[in-house]
Amino acid sequence: MGIEGYLIVSTLLFGIGTFGFMARRNAILMLISIELMFNAVNLSLVAFNAFLPAEANAGAVFALMIMAVAAAEVTVGLALVIAIIRTRQTAEVDQYADLKE
Amino acid sequence: MTLRNIIHSAVAMMICFGSLAGMYALLGAPIVAAAQVLIYLGAISVLILFAIMLTQAGDANLPTPFHRQVPIAAVVALAIIGLVGWAVVQTDWSLAPQAVGAAVEAIAIALFTTYALPFEIISLLILVAIIGAIYLARRPEEDERAN
Numbered sequence: 001m002g003i004e005g006y007l008i009v010s011t012l013l014f015g016i017g018t019f020g021f022m023a024r025r026n027a028i029l030m031l032i033s034i035e036l037m038f039n040a041v042n043l044s045l046v047a048f049n050a051f052l053p054a055e056a057n058a059g060a061v062f063a064l065m066i067m068a069v070a071a072a073e074v075t076v077g078l079a080l081v082i083a084i085i086r087t088r089q090t091a092e093v094d095q096y097a098d099l100k101e
Numbered sequence: 102m103t104l105r106n107i108i109h110s111a112v113a114m115m116i117c118f119g120s121l122a123g124m125y126a127l128l129g130a131p132i133v134a135a136a137q138v139l140i141y142l143g144a145i146s147v148l149i150l151f152a153i154m155l156t157q158a159g160d161a162n163l164p165t166p167f168h169r170q171v172p173i174a175a176v177v178a179l180a181i182i183g184l185v186g187w188a189v190v191q192t193d194w195s196l197a198p199q200a201v202g203a204a205v206e207a208i209a210i211a212l213f214t215t216y217a218l219p220f221e222i223i224s225l226l227i228l229v230a231i232i233g234a235i236y237l238a239r240r241p242e243e244d245e246r247a248n
Contacts, residue, residue, distance in 0.1 A: 004189055004190065004194055006124065006128070007185075008186060008189055008190075009124070011185040011186050011189065012182060012186075013117075014181065014182075014185070015178040015182035016178070018177060018178045018181055019175060019177075019178035021174075022170060022173065022174035022178075023170065023171045023174040023175070026107055028107060028149065028152055028156065029107060029110060031149065032110060032111065032114050032149060035114065035141070035145060039117070039118065039121055039141070042133075042137075043121060043124065043125075046125055046128050046130050046133055047128060049128075049130070050128040050129050050130065051194075057207055057208050057211050058211075060130050060133050060208050061208060061211050061212050061215075061216050063133050064132070064208075064212070065216075065219060065220075065223055067136055067140045067141070068140075068223045068226075068227060069223065069226065070140075070145070071140055071144060071145060071227070072223075072226050072227045072229075072230035072231075073230070074145050074148060075148065075230050075231065075234045076230050076233050076234050076237070078148055078152045078234070079233070079234035079235075079237035079238040080237055081152060081156070082152060082155060082237075082238055083237045083238065085156045
Protein backbone atom coordinates (compact mmCIF):
# COMPACT_ATOMS: atom_id res chain seq x y z
CA MET A 1 0.00 0.00 0.00
CA GLY A 2 1.36 3.39 -0.96
CA ILE A 3 1.10 6.65 0.89
CA GLU A 4 -2.27 7.41 -0.76
CA GLY A 5 -3.95 4.58 1.13
CA TYR A 6 -2.83 5.87 4.51
CA LEU A 7 -3.76 9.44 3.64
CA ILE A 8 -7.23 8.43 2.47
CA VAL A 9 -7.83 6.45 5.67
CA SER A 10 -6.68 9.47 7.63
CA THR A 11 -9.04 11.75 5.69
CA LEU A 12 -11.99 9.42 6.27
CA LEU A 13 -11.22 9.25 10.00
CA PHE A 14 -11.04 13.03 10.22
CA GLY A 15 -14.34 13.40 8.37
CA ILE A 16 -16.07 10.89 10.62
CA GLY A 17 -14.69 12.72 13.64
CA THR A 18 -15.97 16.04 12.33
CA PHE A 19 -19.42 14.61 11.68
CA GLY A 20 -19.61 13.02 15.11
CA PHE A 21 -18.46 16.19 16.84
CA MET A 22 -21.12 18.31 15.18
CA ALA A 23 -23.99 15.83 15.00
CA ARG A 24 -24.05 13.98 18.30
CA ARG A 25 -25.74 15.37 21.39
CA ASN A 26 -23.77 13.46 24.01
CA ALA A 27 -20.80 15.32 25.46
CA ILE A 28 -18.71 12.16 25.90
CA LEU A 29 -19.34 11.18 22.28
CA MET A 30 -18.03 14.60 21.27
CA LEU A 31 -14.80 13.89 23.18
CA ILE A 32 -14.51 10.52 21.41
CA SER A 33 -14.87 12.36 18.08
CA ILE A 34 -12.06 14.72 19.04
CA GLU A 35 -9.88 11.69 19.76
CA LEU A 36 -10.71 10.31 16.32
CA MET A 37 -9.56 13.55 14.71
CA PHE A 38 -6.32 13.50 16.73
CA ASN A 39 -5.70 9.98 15.51
CA ALA A 40 -6.33 10.95 11.89
CA VAL A 41 -3.71 13.69 12.11
CA ASN A 42 -1.30 11.31 13.85
CA LEU A 43 -1.73 8.74 11.10
CA SER A 44 -0.98 11.25 8.35
CA LEU A 45 2.07 12.52 10.26
CA VAL A 46 3.49 9.03 10.69
CA ALA A 47 2.73 8.17 7.06
CA PHE A 48 4.54 11.27 5.78
CA ASN A 49 7.41 10.51 8.14
CA ALA A 50 7.75 7.00 6.76
CA PHE A 51 7.45 7.88 3.09
CA LEU A 52 9.17 11.26 2.92
CA PRO A 53 11.92 10.93 5.51
CA ALA A 54 12.75 14.25 7.05
CA GLU A 55 15.71 15.00 9.25
CA ALA A 56 15.54 13.64 12.77
CA ASN A 57 12.20 11.83 12.30
CA ALA A 58 10.14 14.93 13.01
CA GLY A 59 6.85 13.23 12.10
CA ALA A 60 7.12 10.38 14.58
CA VAL A 61 8.30 12.72 17.35
CA PHE A 62 5.38 15.07 16.68
CA ALA A 63 2.98 12.11 16.74
CA LEU A 64 4.29 11.09 20.17
CA MET A 65 3.88 14.66 21.45
CA ILE A 66 0.36 14.88 20.04
CA MET A 67 -0.48 11.68 21.93
CA ALA A 68 0.76 13.19 25.19
CA VAL A 69 -1.17 16.41 24.65
CA ALA A 70 -4.29 14.42 23.69
CA ALA A 71 -4.04 12.44 26.92
CA ALA A 72 -3.85 15.67 28.93
CA GLU A 73 -6.74 17.15 26.95
CA VAL A 74 -9.03 14.16 27.42
CA THR A 75 -8.29 14.11 31.15
CA VAL A 76 -9.38 17.70 31.62
CA GLY A 77 -12.26 17.31 29.17
CA LEU A 78 -13.71 14.30 30.96
CA ALA A 79 -13.34 16.03 34.32
CA LEU A 80 -15.28 19.00 32.93
CA VAL A 81 -17.95 16.72 31.47
CA ILE A 82 -18.35 14.83 34.74
CA ALA A 83 -18.58 18.10 36.68
CA ILE A 84 -21.25 19.52 34.37
CA ILE A 85 -23.22 16.25 34.29
CA ARG A 86 -23.20 16.24 38.09
CA THR A 87 -24.79 19.68 38.23
CA ARG A 88 -27.14 19.29 35.22
CA GLN A 89 -28.04 15.59 35.47
CA THR A 90 -27.79 15.22 31.70
CA ALA A 91 -25.08 14.64 29.11
CA GLU A 92 -26.97 16.22 26.21
CA VAL A 93 -25.20 19.35 25.05
CA ASP A 94 -28.33 21.07 23.76
CA GLN A 95 -29.72 21.05 27.29
CA TYR A 96 -26.93 23.39 28.33
CA ALA A 97 -28.43 26.39 26.55
CA ASP A 98 -29.06 28.26 29.80
CA LEU A 99 -25.30 28.48 30.33
CA LYS A 100 -25.29 31.48 28.00
CA GLU A 101 -27.23 33.66 30.39
CA MET B 102 -20.56 7.59 15.40
CA THR B 103 -24.07 6.63 14.37
CA LEU B 104 -24.46 3.94 17.02
CA ARG B 105 -27.25 4.59 19.47
CA ASN B 106 -25.68 3.02 22.54
CA ILE B 107 -22.71 5.01 23.77
CA ILE B 108 -20.91 1.92 25.11
CA HIS B 109 -21.00 0.40 21.63
CA SER B 110 -19.45 3.61 20.31
CA ALA B 111 -16.67 3.40 22.89
CA VAL B 112 -15.89 -0.21 21.99
CA ALA B 113 -15.84 0.69 18.28
CA MET B 114 -13.42 3.49 19.15
CA MET B 115 -11.13 0.99 20.91
CA ILE B 116 -11.17 -1.29 17.85
CA CYS B 117 -10.29 1.72 15.69
CA PHE B 118 -7.36 2.63 17.95
CA GLY B 119 -6.11 -0.96 17.85
CA SER B 120 -6.16 -1.10 14.07
CA LEU B 121 -4.36 2.26 13.94
CA ALA B 122 -1.63 0.77 16.13
CA GLY B 123 -1.31 -2.01 13.54
CA MET B 124 -1.00 0.57 10.77
CA TYR B 125 1.78 2.38 12.67
CA ALA B 126 3.61 -0.93 12.98
CA LEU B 127 3.15 -1.49 9.23
CA LEU B 128 4.58 1.97 8.59
CA GLY B 129 7.76 0.97 10.37
CA ALA B 130 7.24 3.08 13.48
CA PRO B 131 7.14 0.50 16.30
CA ILE B 132 7.64 3.08 19.05
CA VAL B 133 4.57 5.03 17.89
CA ALA B 134 2.58 1.80 17.73
CA ALA B 135 3.63 0.92 21.27
CA ALA B 136 2.71 4.38 22.50
CA GLN B 137 -0.65 4.11 20.75
CA VAL B 138 -1.41 0.84 22.53
CA LEU B 139 -0.28 2.17 25.90
CA ILE B 140 -1.87 5.63 25.77
CA TYR B 141 -4.99 5.19 23.66
CA LEU B 142 -5.96 1.55 24.20
CA GLY B 143 -4.74 1.53 27.78
CA ALA B 144 -5.37 4.93 29.26
CA ILE B 145 -7.83 6.96 27.20
CA SER B 146 -10.25 4.10 26.49
CA VAL B 147 -10.42 3.18 30.17
CA LEU B 148 -10.94 6.82 31.10
CA ILE B 149 -13.79 7.18 28.62
CA LEU B 150 -15.43 3.93 29.72
CA PHE B 151 -15.19 5.06 33.35
CA ALA B 152 -16.76 8.38 32.47
CA ILE B 153 -19.59 6.65 30.61
CA MET B 154 -20.29 4.37 33.55
CA LEU B 155 -20.13 7.24 36.04
CA THR B 156 -22.57 9.32 34.04
CA GLN B 157 -24.95 6.61 32.89
CA ALA B 158 -28.21 8.12 34.12
CA GLY B 159 -30.58 5.84 32.28
CA ASP B 160 -30.55 8.02 29.18
CA ALA B 161 -28.34 5.69 27.16
CA ASN B 162 -31.10 4.83 24.70
CA LEU B 163 -32.65 8.13 23.82
CA PRO B 164 -35.02 8.37 20.85
CA THR B 165 -32.70 10.67 18.90
CA PRO B 166 -29.02 10.74 19.75
CA PHE B 167 -28.49 13.42 17.12
CA HIS B 168 -28.48 17.16 17.26
CA ARG B 169 -30.81 18.98 14.89
CA GLN B 170 -27.83 20.27 12.90
CA VAL B 171 -27.18 16.84 11.38
CA PRO B 172 -27.57 18.06 7.75
CA ILE B 173 -24.99 20.83 8.23
CA ALA B 174 -22.64 18.38 9.94
CA ALA B 175 -22.98 15.86 7.13
CA VAL B 176 -22.35 18.52 4.48
CA VAL B 177 -19.26 19.85 6.25
CA ALA B 178 -17.83 16.38 6.87
CA LEU B 179 -18.41 15.32 3.26
CA ALA B 180 -16.84 18.57 2.05
CA ILE B 181 -13.72 17.92 4.13
CA ILE B 182 -13.49 14.32 2.93
CA GLY B 183 -14.07 15.36 -0.67
CA LEU B 184 -11.57 18.23 -0.72
CA VAL B 185 -8.74 16.45 1.07
CA GLY B 186 -9.40 13.19 -0.74
CA TRP B 187 -9.35 15.00 -4.07
CA ALA B 188 -6.05 16.63 -3.16
CA VAL B 189 -4.58 13.26 -2.16
CA VAL B 190 -5.72 11.55 -5.34
CA GLN B 191 -4.62 14.40 -7.62
CA THR B 192 -1.12 14.65 -6.19
CA ASP B 193 1.60 12.66 -7.85
CA TRP B 194 3.21 10.60 -5.10
CA SER B 195 5.47 8.63 -7.41
CA LEU B 196 8.51 10.55 -6.13
CA ALA B 197 7.90 9.21 -2.65
CA PRO B 198 10.30 6.43 -1.79
CA GLN B 199 9.25 3.20 -0.22
CA ALA B 200 8.46 3.22 3.45
CA VAL B 201 11.71 3.27 5.35
CA GLY B 202 10.54 3.30 8.91
CA ALA B 203 11.88 5.13 11.91
CA ALA B 204 14.30 3.40 14.19
CA VAL B 205 13.55 3.57 17.90
CA GLU B 206 17.06 4.76 18.65
CA ALA B 207 16.90 7.63 16.16
CA ILE B 208 13.55 8.78 17.55
CA ALA B 209 14.86 8.66 21.11
CA ILE B 210 17.94 10.69 20.20
CA ALA B 211 15.83 13.26 18.38
CA LEU B 212 13.35 13.45 21.25
CA PHE B 213 15.98 14.16 23.88
CA THR B 214 18.26 16.45 21.89
CA THR B 215 16.50 18.43 19.17
CA TYR B 216 13.08 18.36 20.82
CA ALA B 217 14.15 18.43 24.47
CA LEU B 218 12.42 21.72 25.28
CA PRO B 219 8.98 20.71 23.90
CA PHE B 220 9.37 17.42 25.77
CA GLU B 221 9.84 19.23 29.08
CA ILE B 222 6.96 21.60 28.33
CA ILE B 223 4.70 18.62 27.67
CA SER B 224 5.58 17.04 31.00
CA LEU B 225 4.67 20.31 32.71
CA LEU B 226 1.41 20.44 30.74
CA ILE B 227 0.46 16.94 31.85
CA LEU B 228 1.15 17.84 35.48
CA VAL B 229 -1.08 20.91 35.17
CA ALA B 230 -3.79 18.82 33.49
CA ILE B 231 -3.74 16.23 36.28
CA ILE B 232 -4.05 18.88 38.96
CA GLY B 233 -6.86 20.59 37.07
CA ALA B 234 -8.73 17.33 36.55
CA ILE B 235 -8.51 16.43 40.23
CA TYR B 236 -9.78 19.88 41.17
CA LEU B 237 -12.69 19.71 38.71
CA ALA B 238 -13.77 16.16 39.49
CA ARG B 239 -13.79 16.67 43.25
CA ARG B 240 -17.24 16.43 44.78
CA PRO B 241 -18.60 19.74 46.09
CA GLU B 242 -19.73 18.16 49.38
CA GLU B 243 -16.14 17.41 50.32
CA ASP B 244 -15.45 21.12 50.08
CA GLU B 245 -18.15 21.95 52.54
CA ARG B 246 -17.03 19.24 54.93
CA ALA B 247 -13.48 20.56 54.78
CA ASN B 248 -14.55 24.12 55.59
